[in-house]
Amino acid sequence: MIPDTSSKIIFTPIKNKRTFEEISLEIKRLIFKGILKPNDKLPSEIELARQFNVGRQTLREALRLLELSGFIAIQKGSTGGPIIEDTIFNTISNSFLDAFLMKKITTEELTIARLETEKGMLKYVIDNAKDSDIRSLKENIVQAKKHAKANIRPFRDNIEFHRLLAKASKNQMFVIMVESIMAIVADFFSRLEPEFDVSKRVIEKHEALLNAIIRRDRDKAMSLLEDHILKVGKRFQKIIDEVRK
Amino acid sequence: MIPDTSSKIIFTPIKNKRTFEEISLEIKRLIFKGILKPNDKLPSEIELARQFNVGRQTLREALRLLELSGFIAIQKGSTGGPIIEDTIFNTISNSFLDAFLMKKITTEELTIARLETEKGMLKYVIDNAKDSDIRSLKENIVQAKKHAKANIRPFRDNIEFHRLLAKASKNQMFVIMVESIMAIVADFFSRLEPEFDVSKRVIEKHEALLNAIIRRDRDKAMSLLEDHILKVGKRFQKIIDEVRK
DNA sequence: TCACATTTGTCCGTATGTATC
DNA sequence: AGATACATACGGACAAATGTG
Numbered sequence: 001m002i003p004d005t006s007s008k009i010i011f012t013p014i015k016n017k018r019t020f021e022e023i024s025l026e027i028k029r030l031i032f033k034g035i036l037k038p039n040d041k042l043p044s045e046i047e048l049a050r051q052f053n054v055g056r057q058t059l060r061e062a063l064r065l066l067e068l069s070g071f072i073a074i075q076k077g078s079t080g081g082p083i084i085e086d087t088i089f090n091t092i093s094n095s096f097l098d099a100f101l102m103k104k105i106t107t108e109e110l111t112i113a114r115l116e117t118e119k120g121m122l123k124y125v126i127d128n129a130k131d132s133d134i135r136s137l138k139e140n141i142v143q144a145k146k147h148a149k150a151n152i153r154p155f156r157d158n159i160e161f162h163r164l165l166a167k168a169s170k171n172q173m174f175v176i177m178v179e180s181i182m183a184i185v186a187d188f189f190s191r192l193e194p195e196f197d198v199s200k201r202v203i204e205k206h207e208a209l210l211n212a213i214i215r216r217d218r219d220k221a222m223s224l225l226e227d228h229i230l231k232v233g234k235r236f237q238k239i240i241d242e243v244r245k
Numbered sequence: 246m247i248p249d250t251s252s253k254i255i256f257t258p259i260k261n262k263r264t265f266e267e268i269s270l271e272i273k274r275l276i277f278k279g280i281l282k283p284n285d286k287l288p289s290e291i292e293l294a295r296q297f298n299v300g301r302q303t304l305r306e307a308l309r310l311l312e313l314s315g316f317i318a319i320q321k322g323s324t325g326g327p328i329i330e331d332t333i334f335n336t337i338s339n340s341f342l343d344a345f346l347m348k349k350i351t352t353e354e355l356t357i358a359r360l361e362t363e364k365g366m367l368k369y370v371i372d373n374a375k376d377s378d379i380r381s382l383k384e385n386i387v388q389a390k391k392h393a394k395a396n397i398r399p400f401r402d403n404i405e406f407h408r409l410l411a412k413a414s415k416n417q418m419f420v421i422m423v424e425s426i427m428a429i430v431a432d433f434f435s436r437l438e439p440e441f442d443v444s445k446r447v448i449e450k451h452e453a454l455l456n457a458i459i460r461r462d463r464d465k466a467m468s469l470l471e472d473h474i475l476k477v478g479k480r481f482q483k484i485i486d487e488v489r490k
Numbered sequence: 491t492c493a494c495a496t497t498t499g500t501c502c503g504t505a506t507g508t509a510t511c
Numbered sequence: 512a513g514a515t516a517c518a519t520a521c522g523g524a525c526a527a528a529t530g531t532g
Contacts, residue, residue, distance in 0.1 A: 018499070020309075032346050044517060055501035057302050060519090064265075064309040069343060077509025078516040088344045095337045096421075098314060101277050102333065105417050112369065113418030120361025172350050173358030176341075177422065263519070289497055300521040305499090322529025323496040 023052055023062035024069075031071055031084060042072065042082040089176045093183035100184045107240055111233030114181045115226060118162070121178070122225055124169040126216055133168035137210050140164055144203045155189045155199040161206050188236065198235060202228075265306035268297055269314075272307070276316055276329060287317070287327040334421045338428035345429045352485055356478030359426045360471060363407070366423070367470055369414040371461050378413035382455050385409055389448045400434045400444040406451050433481065443480060447473075 017025070030036040042048065049059040063082060066072045070091035072082045099105050144157035159182050166178035189199075205228040212221035262270070275281040287293065294304040308327060311317045315336035317327045344350055389402035404427050411423035434444075450473045457466035 020499090028343075045519095046517085049501095057305070057502090058500060060302070061306060061309050061499095064306050065313055068310055068313050069340065071343075074518070075509085076507085076518050078514095079510055080508085080517050086347065086349070088340055088347065088349065092337060092340045092344070095314065095333055095340065098273075098316075099333045099337070099417075099421070102331065104331070104333065109416045109418045112416055113422065116365025117362065117422075120365050124357065171354045171357055172344075173354045176344070177358065177362075265519090291497080302522090303520060306519095319498075320529085321498045321527080323494090324530055325497050325528085 019054055020058050020061035020065065023054065023059065024065040026052075027062070027066060028069075028071060036084050038084050038086050040084040042084065044081045048082075089179055092176055093180040096180040097183050097187055100187075105184075107233070107236050110181065110184060111229065111236065114185075114233070115229045117174070117177050117181065118165070118225055118229060119222060121166060121169045121171070121174045122213075122221055123218060124171055124174070125165055126213055126218055126221065128170040129168040129213065133164065134210075134214060136164050137161065137168070137213075141203060141207050141210065144199075144206070148200045148203060153194065153197050153199055154203060155197065156186070158199050158202045158206065159186050159189075185232075185236075192239065202232070205231075264299055265303050265310065268299065268304065268307035269310040271297075272311060273314075273316060281329050283329050283331050285329040287329065289326045293327075334424055337421055338425040341425040342428050342432055345432075350429075352478065352481050355426065355429060356474065356481065359430075359478070360474045362419070362422050362426065363410070363470055363474060364467060366411060366414045366416070366419045367458075367466055368463060369416060369419070370410055371458055371463055371466065373415040374413040374458065378409065379455075379459060381409050382406065382413070382458075386448060386452050386455065389444075389451070393445045393448060398439065398442050398444055399448060400442065401431070403444050403447045403451065404431050404434075430477075430481075437484065447477070450476075 027036070027042075036042075043051065045056060045059055045063070049056050052059065063072065063074065066082075067074060068091065070087040070089075071084065073085040073087070074080070074082050096105075100110070140157055140161050144154040144161070147154040147157060162178055162182055163175075166175045169175075189197075205224065209221060209224045209228065212224055272281070272287075281287075288296065290301055290304055290308070294301045297304060308317065308319065311327075312319060313336065315332040315334075316329065318330040318332070319325070319327050341350075345355070385402055385406050389399040389406070392399040392402060407423055407427055408420075411420045414420075434442075450469065454466060454469045454473065457469055
């Protein structure tokens with residue numbers, strides 16, 4: 001009898017995904033369940049292909065997905081092979097940078113989002129920062145000053161300052177949001193010619209902000225942060241405009 | 246003469262990356278430069294492999310990277326092949342979901358980040374929303390009510406409401422941030438048994454919020470939004486606790 | 491409806507590069 | 512330095528999907 005395709009019984013497809021996608025998902029599930037943990041070593045490509053009963057190429061494509069998604073790293077050499085690793089946050093910030101490079105995000109949009117994100121985060125920093133966080137932030141400023149004195153542009157230290165702030169909020173969502181925003185900012189400043197650099201002046205702003213945080217002066221910290229981010233944003237915009245001229 | 250490795254001339258490595266990574270980057274650059282645009286059709290795998298002078302396996306691994314990063318889509322069949330496509334935002338929200346499933350982000354952290362992000366976004370919504378945005382939001386509420394009456398859980402409409410809000414802020418960073426957060430929320434509610442569902446009550450909250458936005462009543466809108474997100478967050482937490490018991 | 495061409499998906503065999511012991 | 516075990520890469524082959532005449 002011919003199947004009645006008009007009936008309400010709908011057959012679900014036996015196989016939705018490509019083989020390499022299924023393998024990738026299978027390994028991801030083992031990680032989600034906690035059966036596979038960071039630093040666990042996976043069998044070699046050949047052995048994995050044998051166990052999943054697939055060809056080498058198929059298995060390699062599955063590894064590519066897992067690698068790019070931040071679930072595994074691959075080491076070459078005799079004791080090498082795939083290792084469970086957690087670099088998802090890295091993956092996310094790379095994608096944000098891609099989006100910026102594709103001009104899907106403008107500098108104005110970035111500055112506004114940065115402003116609101118860091119402002120929203122700041123009260124949690126003031127409430128939740130441990131002594132160790134404060135120490136890290138102080139140490140960051142010392143380092144930045146040292147670099148500035150040695151005529152090394154301290155923009156990497158200055159970017160790290162905001163990462164440390166996010167960490168002190170004790171909220172991983174803020175960590176990844178700030179990480180993503182700063183990945184774009186870092187990419188921008190790393191391409192910058194030294195004469196455009198203003199990162200020395202930034203250190204003082206960071207120091208003032210940190211002192212307000214230590215005093216738990218929420219209003220002062222908020223206005224310092226807002227002023228600082230908007231200034232950097234304007235500088236950002238100005239440089240882009242000049243380059244485009 | 247033996248090369249003086251102690252000299253200051255440092256040879257940069259000829260090849261940093263694996264071949265498939267270089268190919269992926271090369272195609273990405275063409276996209277960044279605007280030479281390749283969405284809907285442009287790329288040559289077939291075999292032709293691309295020929296042009297890059299690599300094997301097909303290597304080229305396929307490059308395509309996997311581009312596909313997962315949201316730069317291309319691949320269609321099978323006679324007129325198929327790789328097509329330039331822009332689904333980067335999709336890629337990012339998938340990674341956030343991965344991070345949540347790996348328990349790198351807790352429900353409390355998600356709720357707090359959601360609260361601060363949407364609050365920070367709200368003033369831009371009030372300032373920048375066009376009539377068309379308001380119409381979309383109104384239409385969303387009509388749809389949600391229709392679904393609720395037909396006994397179809399309107400949680401997808403309710404999630405869409407927040408996406409529409411982000412769109413009305415006219416800031417792509419907010420769009421992707423809210424998209425990422427709501428991807429996690431959507432995943433959560435889609436697994437939920439119907440008896441736990443509260444999405445009918447949510448519609449009223451959305452309606453009140455929308456009215457405050459239309460009236461440009463910033464304070465009222467802000468407090469309605471805060472109240473709504475915190476309630477959903479508590480519900481979220483409660484269900485997770487019950488499941489874990 | 492059917493046969494055909496094109497393209498992706500998959501497998502296999504082989505060779506080379508590379509890190510470790 | 513040599514052996515070993517692994518990833519990287521190439522080329523050929525066939526299966527499966529898909530649009531076209």
